[in-house]
Amino acid sequence: MRSVFSQSQQSAGNLRSPLRRLGPALSAGRVSVLVVAGMVVAGFLPFMKLGLVVNGLIFGSVIALGAIGLTLVYGILKLGNFAHGDYMAFGAYVAFFVVDGVLPRVGIEGAGLGPFTFGIPVLIAMPLAALVVALGAIALDGLIYRRLRDRGAGTAILMMASLGVAIAIRGLIQLIWTGDTQHYPRDSRQVYHLPMDVRIPPDGIFVAVVAVVLVFGLYVLLTHTKMGKAMRATSDNPSLALVSGINTRHVVWWTWGIGGAMAAVAGVLLAVVQAQLLPIMGWKFLIPLFAAVILGGIGNPYGALVGALIVGVSMEVSTQWINPSYKPAVAFAIMIGVLLARPRGIFGDTQ
């Protein structure tokens, strides 16, 4: 048997710096890597189309919302959740159900609110979807993952179960909403033209603002509330957190709740940006998500944010030189590169 003790020792060793503040963690090696990375980026800068960079930042903020939830669950529960992409897709479809099936009955309809392609219904549906997915994620934990954890199951078993959950959710989505393309009611809108051939769709600004607000909210929660501190403590050392009187059960609920809610919002935003919903959209999003999480160091939400922006920009900018359909492969290549050079992520320890 893989002893539970050695398992937790091992993972504690591997995830030593989760959720740590960036400030005190800047060592010489880390700074040099960042400087080199910055120089590489700066070297490419004159050749990059600024418009693609802006698109990449918008796409990156969607990745960030998904990746932050994924990295929190990964760091605190030691579970690489393969169902996270499907939580996103499910959130997008729940919002679609509200927009398409519920709100028209009470007379709330419409698209093209102000400069945006979507209308009031999507704004109402987004928090509802976040709530549904958050509760669903907590329920699934009680139903499946908690039992496996209580039995002392290792990470691979947990990940296997999450794979099963991912398949089941996707099957459920296809069963309810069919495998066809759907979309929220939308109006076509013009894009803003900025200097240097930068075009920003208004929806992109909305996505970025929502992402910034949510990330800031999470930052406040993690650093200024008791629950946030308990979450960081549990991520660092679960056993120590338990003996120091932290209610780890509540920590687990909050982790799933935050992760699920952010995933649902990310799913809705993805559906808005891509102007369509597909059952497979979440699964397709897994590679950029994991790339961002690994780039930032597993368990580090700020790292995931930076990683997501890097992945998003790289994926968009790469279309300047290579076939756009290889975008996910670019995320994968970044991930492999990070695994080769700095397996603990750009902010992680070197050894």
Next chain:
Amino acid sequence: MDLSGILDYLVGFAIMAMIYAIFALGLNVHWGFTGLFNIGIAGFFALGAYTAALLTSPPPDPEQFEDFIFGGNLAQHGLLNFGIDLWFVVGIAAAAAVCGIVALIIGTITLRLNDDYLSIATLGIAESVRFFFLNEKWAANGSKGLYRIPKFMGDLVAPENYDYLYLVVVLIVLALLFAAVQRAVRSPWGRVLRAIREDETATAAAGKNIFHFKLQAFVFGSMVMGIGGALFAHHVRFLSPLTFDPLLATFVIWAMLMVGGSGNNVGAVLGAFVVWGVWAGTQFLPGVFADPSFRLCMIGVLIVAIMLLRPGGLVGEWRRMVVRTTAPPATRDPTGFD
């Protein structure tokens, strides 16, 4: 449906189930014996199938707007006139070799790291292989796919009876691979793999190079999967990137191993037949049960249910069963691969 129709259906069913059994054996080497978490089976499936198909099928036909460059059929090109049926064997060997090389590269990068990274990397490989064959039309005709993949010894029997011959071919390959995997995991080498699965630290302390053993197991299992892919290509005789979607090329195989019992080769083969039987059988059910989405959902529920209720699967690992009959009831989880 008359009797011979039913028989034909059963033969076709058995061929597919046995091909899946080969994948389940390969996955058993990865997960069942070594604890390597490969969720990119589809990648090795596709690589094996495409390698064998490209080596044996006829060159591209310009009249069909085919413009891939490597038109295969080396026999017809007169490079080495083995005759097509020997090239079939070469194709299978090449499929295994290609999968082995890819596994070597991925394994070298990820197997030194934490277990989780391998799974994420294999997921990426599976998707990347699909993107490659979808976008690079020169490689294998893109989304239009490869067809006219030749039969093995196709001239020997009448086309309507060909499946009977192929059934025997697949059976022989499955038997050989079963014997090979069984022998490998029973050997001292296999004991090290199981030791790694149970307790990596203790195995390392016993002087074993964990990384090398993991890498060997990963390459070996991937080569088995490559052979399965080659047999699949010659059976369905049409390949497109869409053939290798994660559902039927990865998840179903995981469900098979889980149902049969990971860590047991008999269980892997049994699981392949049971799950493929349920999958193929449910399409005859009325209403929602025949809906592919419903069956997809059920595959997921099945995997979770097995993890929760019967982690050992139908058969379980032999060693455990021996322990259970002689030792007092275990206090911890009896199937024990936690």
